[in-house]
Amino acid sequence: xxxxxxxxxxxxxxxxxxxxxxxxxxxxxxxxxxxxxxxxxxxxxxxxxxxxxxxxxxxxxxxxxxxxxxxxxxxxxxxxxxxxxxxxxxxxxxxxxxxxxxxxxxxxxxxxxxxxxxxxxxxxxxxxxxxxxxxxxxxxxxxxxxxxxxxxxxxxxxxxxxxxxxxxxxxxxxxxxxxxxxxxxxxxxxxxxxxxxxxxxxxxxxxxxxxxxxxxxxxxxxxxxxxxxxxxxxxxxxxxxxxxxxxxxxxxxxxxxxxxxxxxxxxxxxxxxxxxxxxxxxxxxxxxxxxxxxxxxxxxxxxxxxxxxxxxxxxxxxxxxxxxxxxxxxxxxxxxxxxxx
Numbered sequence: 001x002x003x004x005x006x007x008x009x010x011x012x013x014x015x016x017x018x019x020x021x022x023x024x025x026x027x028x029x030x031x032x033x034x035x036x037x038x039x040x041x042x043x044x045x046x047x048x049x050x051x052x053x054x055x056x057x058x059x060x061x062x063x064x065x066x067x068x069x070x071x072x073x074x075x076x077x078x079x080x081x082x083x084x085x086x087x088x089x090x091x092x093x094x095x096x097x098x099x100x101x102x103x104x105x106x107x108x109x110x111x112x113x114x115x116x117x118x119x120x121x122x123x124x125x126x127x128x129x130x131x132x133x134x135x136x137x138x139x140x141x142x143x144x145x146x147x148x149x150x151x152x153x154x155x156x157x158x159x160x161x162x163x164x165x166x167x168x169x170x171x172x173x174x175x176x177x178x179x180x181x182x183x184x185x186x187x188x189x190x191x192x193x194x195x196x197x198x199x200x201x202x203x204x205x206x207x208x209x210x211x212x213x214x215x216x217x218x219x220x221x222x223x224x225x226x227x228x229x230x231x232x233x234x235x236x237x238x239x240x241x242x243x244x245x246x247x248x249x250x251x252x253x254x255x256x257x258x259x260x261x262x263x264x265x266x267x268x269x270x271x272x273x274x275x276x277x278x279x280x281x282x283x284x285x286x287x288x289x290x291x292x293x294x295x296x297x298x299x300x301x302x303x304x305x306x307x308x309x310x311x312x313x314x315x316x317x318x319x320x321x322x323x324x325x326x327x328x329x330x331x332x333x334x335x336x337x338x339x340x341x
Contacts, residue, residue, distance in 0.1 A: 001024020006266055018209070023112075027066045028068055029092070030108040033101045037066070037086065038092040041075070045083040046175070102147025110144065114299050132250045132301040142206050145181035146213065152245060152276065158329040159243075161275055163339075164192060166272065167240060171195030176239040176266060178247060179230055183210045185243035185276070187217050201226045201233050231258055235266045242267055245276045248312065249293065253302030256312075261321040269341045273321060275336040312336055 001017045032038060035054040040046065048066070052059050069177050070077040084093070091100045114128035121128060130167045167173050173196040177186030179300040180200035190196040198219065200210050204227045214220045226233045230247075248256040263273055278290040290306045297304030313336070321338035328334045 014091070019211045024068075025072055025074075026066060026104060026108050026208070028072070030150055031065060032069060032074075033105060034094065035062075036094075037062075038088060038101075039065040039094055041082060041084045042089065045063075045078060047081045051082070057235060072245045084241060089257040098150050100147070100161050102144065103151065106147055106259070110140065111296070111300070115158065118295070120135060125298075127301055128299050130300070132252075132304060139205060141181060141203075141275045142209050145206065148246075149182040149184045149213065152184045152331070153188045153274070155329050155335075156243070156245075157191055157312040158331075159185075159327075159335060160189040162327060162329065163189070163272055163274075163311045167193065173241070174239045174262070174268075176199065176235055178240040178242060178244045178263065180210050180225075181206060181219075181245070183213050183219075184224075185245040185274075187214065187219055188242060189243065190219060190222060191217075197222050197224065199236060199239070200204060200227060201228070201230055201235060203227065203229070227323030228250050231255060231262065235262075237266055238268045240268055240271050242271065242273045243276075244273065246276055246278075248275065249297055249306050250301050250304045252316075253307070254303065256307075257318070258316050260315050261274055261320075264319045264340055266320060269340060271340045273316070273338050273340070274327075275312065276331065276334060277312070277336070279312075279333045280306055282310055283307050284308070301322065309336060 005062060017285070030203045035055045037051065037055060041049055042245045046054065047057055048062055051057070051062055051066070055062070056295065064077060066082050067077070069075040070082065073085060074088055090096060090098050090297050092097065092104075094101060116129045129140070156324045171193060173193045175186050175189055175196055175198045177183060177198055177200045179235075180186055180202045183200055184199070186198040186200055202210060202225075207225045210225060211220065214223045225339065226235060244259075244263070248259070251259060260273070267273065278293040280286065280290040280294070284291065294306040297306065306330060309326060316324050320340065322335065322341050324338040326334040327337045
């Protein structure tokens with residue numbers, strides 16, 4: 001007599017096996033970037049021979065990599081020819097405004113070797129490399145902050161548009177960019193206000209990058225830099241806007257609370273703080289990206305983590321801020337904006 005059919009789907013190892021091989025796609029992207037494959041395809045479809053000639057890579061190596069990228073829908077295969085798909089063309093061709101290849105290479109180059117120590121890190125609770133400390137962090141951040149510029153520049157401009165109705169009509173606007181890095185948040189906001197001045201605060205080893213990008217964006221004459229630890233440096237007073245772009249997660253709760261109070265004191269009455277972060281939901285059940293990034297903070301900082309909007313709202317209100325709200329500017333995560341009374 002046949003066995004009755006189960007109403008439940010069969011349990012298979014497919015999901016686990018896909019995760020086990022999950023390290024391969026970013027390595028493929030990095031290898032394709034290193035071998036200039038996406039740049040070579042920007043002019044149109046090419047076959048294996050043409051790509052080998054354009055990149056100098058071996059046919060054997062290219063064949064395996066291209067077929068795998070096509071299977072992942074990173075490339076499109078048309079017979080024996082390969083082509084870019086729209087998001088690859090927009091974000092992985094060097095020189096394009098949205099280029100994010102530097103982030104891919106930061107992850108596979110700087111981060112991956114530290115993640116290989118995750119088992120020991122989980123046991124000890126100690127990071128592989130504490131990049132939130134100036135001694136070890138300045139070199140780490142200076143190597144990759146520029147690659148983050150394209151990721152946030154448009155959102156920073158949208159933040160400027162959002163805050164514009166609340167700014168002084170005389171155009172004398174002072175912007176404070178905390179842990180400025182590439183300067184993307186301060187520069188992106190400042191592009192909306194021709195008379196605005198930017199004060200960028202960061203470690204001495206990172207600020208040369210900030211100044212170089214200010215030259216590129218033709219904002220050098222509007223930039224003042226302040227060197228030092230963000231909790232110790234003298235920012236000045238009277239700022240209308242303060243931006244904290246992806247910094248609280250590396251600081252941890254205690255330093256973040258102190259930082260928010262210091263920023264509050266630096267703002268003029270009626271000034272705004274804008275915080276960009278990876279934000280999990282309130283019970284920390286998702287979405288995956290902020291929770292995966294919390295593991296990144298375990299690997300790379302002493303006390304870093306990702307925080308919920310409720311947690312950050314509480315810190316802001318305890319620092320004196322009011323009218324805390326989420327602002328959706330079509331960014332990976334809504335910004336947290338608050339006002340100093």
